Amino acid sequence: MSEITTKDIAKDSIPETKEKVRKPGLAINQFIPFIAVIALFVIFSITAKNFFTVRSILTLALQTSAITIMGIGVTFTIITGGIDLGIGSVIALSGTVAVMVALAGVPIWLSMIFGLLVGVLTGYLNGLMITKLKLPPFIATLGMMMVARGVALTITNANAWPAPEGFGELGNGTLFGTGPKFPGISYPVIIMIVVAFLFHFILAKTRIGRYTYAVGSNEEAARLSGIKINQVKIINYIFSGLLAALVGVILASRMTTSQPNSASGYELNAIAAAVIGGTSLMGGMGTVGGTVIGSFIIGILTVGLTMQGANYFMQQIVIGLVVIGAVTIDQLKGRK
Amino acid sequence: MAISEFVQVDTRSPSPTHEVILEVENVSKSFPGVQALDNVSFNLRKGEVHALVGENGAGKSTLMKILSGVYQADQGTIRYKGKIVNFRNVSQSHDAGIRIIYQELNLIPHLSVAANIFIGREPLTRFGTLDEKKMNTDATAILDRLNIHLDPAIQLNRLPVSKQQMVEIAKALSSESEVLIMDEPTSALTETEIDELFAVIHALRDHGVAIIYISHRLEELKRIVDRISIFRDGRSVSTDDYSAIGMDEIVNRMVGRKIENQFPPKQNVPTTEKLLEVRNIVRPGILHDISFDLYRGEILGISGLMGAGRSELGRAIFGADSIKSGEVIMNGRRLSLRSPSDAIKAGIAYLSENRKEDGLAVKMQLAENITMANVQEISRRFGVLSYSREMEAAQRYVEELLIRTPSLSQIVNNLSGGNQQKVVVAKWLFCNSKILIFDEPTRGIDVGTKYAIYELIGVLARGGRGIIMISSDLPEILGLTDRLLVLHEGSLAATLTTAETTPDEVLNYAAGLGTSIKGDVPTPGQS
Numbered sequence: 001m002s003e004i005t006t007k008d009i010a011k012d013s014i015p016e017t018k019e020k021v022r023k024p025g026l027a028i029n030q031f032i033p034f035i036a037v038i039a040l041f042v043i044f045s046i047t048a049k050n051f052f053t054v055r056s057i058l059t060l061a062l063q064t065s066a067i068t069i070m071g072i073g074v075t076f077t078i079i080t081g082g083i084d085l086g087i088g089s090v091i092a093l094s095g096t097v098a099v100m101v102a103l104a105g106v107p108i109w110l111s112m113i114f115g116l117l118v119g120v121l122t123g124y125l126n127g128l129m130i131t132k133l134k135l136p137p138f139i140a141t142l143g144m145m146m147v148a149r150g151v152a153l154t155i156t157n158a159n160a161w162p163a164p165e166g167f168g169e170l171g172n173g174t175l176f177g178t179g180p181k182f183p184g185i186s187y188p189v190i191i192m193i194v195v196a197f198l199f200h201f202i203l204a205k206t207r208i209g210r211y212t213y214a215v216g217s218n219e220e221a222a223r224l225s226g227i228k229i230n231q232v233k234i235i236n237y238i239f240s241g242l243l244a245a246l247v248g249v250i251l252a253s254r255m256t257t258s259q260p261n262s263a264s265g266y267e268l269n270a271i272a273a274a275v276i277g278g279t280s281l282m283g284g285m286g287t288v289g290g291t292v293i294g295s296f297i298i299g300i301l302t303v304g305l306t307m308q309g310a311n312y313f314m315q316q317i318v319i320g321l322v323v324i325g326a327v328t329i330d331q332l333k334g335r336k
Numbered sequence: 337m338a339i340s341e342f343v344q345v346d347t348r349s350p351s352p353t354h355e356v357i358l359e360v361e362n363v364s365k366s367f368p369g370v371q372a373l374d375n376v377s378f379n380l381r382k383g384e385v386h387a388l389v390g391e392n393g394a395g396k397s398t399l400m401k402i403l404s405g406v407y408q409a410d411q412g413t414i415r416y417k418g419k420i421v422n423f424r425n426v427s428q429s430h431d432a433g434i435r436i437i438y439q440e441l442n443l444i445p446h447l448s449v450a451a452n453i454f455i456g457r458e459p460l461t462r463f464g465t466l467d468e469k470k471m472n473t474d475a476t477a478i479l480d481r482l483n484i485h486l487d488p489a490i491q492l493n494r495l496p497v498s499k500q501q502m503v504e505i506a507k508a509l510s511s512e513s514e515v516l517i518m519d520e521p522t523s524a525l526t527e528t529e530i531d532e533l534f535a536v537i538h539a540l541r542d543h544g545v546a547i548i549y550i551s552h553r554l555e556e557l558k559r560i561v562d563r564i565s566i567f568r569d570g571r572s573v574s575t576d577d578y579s580a581i582g583m584d585e586i587v588n589r590m591v592g593r594k595i596e597n598q599f600p601p602k603q604n605v606p607t608t609e610k611l612l613e614v615r616n617i618v619r620p621g622i623l624h625d626i627s628f629d630l631y632r633g634e635i636l637g638i639s640g641l642m643g644a645g646r647s648e649l650g651r652a653i654f655g656a657d658s659i660k661s662g663e664v665i666m667n668g669r670r671l672s673l674r675s676p677s678d679a680i681k682a683g684i685a686y687l688s689e690n691r692k693e694d695g696l697a698v699k700m701q702l703a704e705n706i707t708m709a710n711v712q713e714i715s716r717r718f719g720v721l722s723y724s725r726e727m728e729a730a731q732r733y734v735e736e737l738l739i740r741t742p743s744l745s746q747i748v749n750n751l752s753g754g755n756q757q758k759v760v761v762a763k764w765l766f767c768n769s770k771i772l773i774f775d776e777p778t779r780g781i782d783v784g785t786k787y788a789i790y791e792l793i794g795v796l797a798r799g800g801r802g803i804i805m806i807s808s809d810l811p812e813i814l815g816l817t818d819r820l821l822v823l824h825e826g827s828l829a830a831t832l833t834t835a836e837t838t839p840d841e842v843l844n845y846a847a848g849l850g851t852s853i854k855g856d857v858p859t860p861g862q863s
Contacts, residue, residue, distance in 0.1 A: 207712075207720075208719060214704075221693075223676065224676050226676050284697070285699065
């Protein structure tokens with residue numbers, strides 16, 4: 001490529017253009033939520049008794065793990081410009097499949113793999129509907145939401161089947177426990193941390209992550225750059241399905257039963273977490289870190305408000321206002 | 337060619353029998369880096385069809401946007417019905433009775449004809465609901481007045497484009513318009529549809545409506561035009577009675593300018609080594625059996641009027657649009673034209689006409705855009721990206737192409753048009769592209785940067801690449817290319833050696849006036 005040196009000839013011919021110098025730094029759409037998490041934490045530590053204790057922090061982490069893991073998955077699909085509404089139902093379906101397969105005598109670990117495969121399959125089907133049948137992601141995944149829920153109810157006959165012994169280990173076990181003072185970090189929390197780091201790495205440091213942003217930022221430019229956009233989208237929906245299934249298996253394990261009605265409406269919380277964390281529903285923007293922060297804002301609010309005695313309805317109102325506020329800040333910033 | 341004799345603005349006062357409804361006096365308008373209108377004068381009489389012609393960038397659209405209130409003039413006055421006006425926005429010009437019908441129709445496909453005609457001004461019943469009945473009767477009255485026979489209740493998207501255009505005209509005329517501006521109204525119409533449109537235009541003229549008719553299709557003007565004004569480089573060159581001026585003269589005045597200094601000296605020498613063979617490309621209704629070759633070191637132009645299939649041909653070679661049949665052969669290998677990835681692997685690059693729409697991911701960073709089409713190059717095992725390699729590559733191109741940016745991680749949206757274009761070029765150089773298809777590379781770029789882009793194209797060709805340059809700017813094509821293809825309505829009208837052709841010849845072929853010279857295809861070796 002050494003023959004292209006326009007340097008010498010082009011120097012004189014380029015008119016000076018004054019460009020706004022903008023130093024890249026911590027983006028405001030991640031910075032504000034981050035400050036919000038700290039602020040909420042401090043506020044509840046002061047106002048709510050027992051909020052700032054080891055036990056309640058561990059509880060907070062455990063309760064937030066589900067929404068964080070599924071939020072990370074849905075973040076991928078939102079960055080491509082899509083959405084995944086089916087994840088709540090996929091949680092129920094994968095959990096019930098894992099329990100039913102385990103009940104059929106399959107080893108526990110293998111039954112859980114089956115559960116995860118359910119997520120891979122539903123994600124793949126979502127991807128096919130969106131890329132091959134050209135369905136809008138909203139419609140394709142809305143359909144999947146209904147179908148997956150229906151299948152979960154059908155295979156369990158709408159019953160909560162008790163899982164075989166040992167099935168509850170994944171959801172209820174802990175690590176590094178030292179007795180009653182420090183009961184240990186639950187497996188779901190550890191899984192959440194691993195998932196967050198792994199998927200952050202995938203999104204920020206790998207080719208598929210780069211393609212995810214490219215497709216969401218400008219699908220036609222990505223296509224004309226030779227990126228196989230259908231493949232990228234399908235992989236993203238598989239990620240989303242897989243992470244939802246992971247949550248499904250964990251929840252089934254925590255409850256040690258098949259719960260075909262569980263996780264209804266979770267998808268909206270996960271989407272809210274992504275949006276609070278700075279993911280743009282227009283596509284092209286979002287980070288795993290942002291979604292983790294968004295999840296914790298919702299988690300802290302829920303736990304903190306509960307400890308202050310606010311009821312569930314009050315929590316809904318507050319979280320709803322936070323979503324609206326977070327996106328408003330984003331919009332105001334974009335308008336400048 | 338003596339330029340001065342063409343630069344005579346018609347300043348005669350209108351004859352008393354011709355009432356002037358709109359008069360533009362010495363209007364100027366500049367945008368950053370571009371003088372779009374330079375002291376333009378122009379007048380429009382009641383009940384005439386007045387053609388406005390000129391090449392792209394001549395200033396026609398800018399003037400129309402000023403007349404409709406989209407832009408405001410920097411200098412000069414506009415007199416409308418004897419009063420000086422200065423429209424601040426489109427609704428002010430609407431209220432005054434000036435309407436524009438754009439090339440792209442501004443209609444709502446899922447509403448009825450009547451609903452479209454009255455959109456924004458729907459008649460209401462006294463209960464505040466839509467008065468469908470009145471809307472339909474009024475719509476019928478307007479359509480009848482124009483001799484258009486349409487059911488006003490029919491849903492718009494059930495109609496062919498020509499009828500939709502009639503609806504657009506009816507919409508424009510529903511509010512007592514006195515001046516109607518039509519921008520390329522025939523570009524999407526068939527011959528019979530054009531006849532219908534012209535009948536409507538005649539009827540309007542007879543009703544005293546003044547019509548500004550903008551068109552690149554010079555051959556159709558004789559059928560409807562009373563007077564013609566020619567614009568060039570933001571200036572009004574002349575206004576004449578159409579009958580007093582010949583086609584040759586129109587073309588001369590449109591292109592008549594010195595073009596030597598706008599372009600860098602020729603740098604590339606085409607070889608006789610075939611780089612690309614394009615054979616029998618067919619895309620029904622758009623491209624008809626097009627074949628050509630591209631040689632190493634050559635700059636090949638693709639010229640033609642709007643809608644002739646210029647961009648479509650470029651996109652077909654690249655595999656961006658699906659075609660019915662045809663082959664693209666590179667290094668003896670037939671490319672799969674199903675998606676761009678095969679073309680990219682083979683070394684073909686397509687630099688899109690709309691940089692922002694489909695060339696760049698403007699929300700992403702400069703470095704990310706440069707590596708976008710060849711992320712493999714900066715990947716380690718398992719698809720993990722190497723940032724140091726990415727930054728190295730980006731730095732190299734920023735230096736080589738002199739991209740002005742505060743940092744490699746600058747968001748591309750914040751770069752100037754010229755620098756964005758360079759980022760696109762860098763993206764394809766990073767793919768080791770052997771053939772670069774430039775689609776309107778200088779659109780929206782200021783004059784100084786244009787020169788730099790021309791130089792860059794020359795340097796790329798000198799380095800042994802093949803360049804295909806698609807452009808609606810004829811001087812640019814003539815100033816830069818070695819050979820050029822002229823397309824007319826999706827067919828190859830001529831393959832010309834640039835040094836031996838004239839602007840008139842190209843325009844003639846582009847307008848479908850020239851005879852086909854297939855079989856006598858010049859190659860770079862001959863000249």
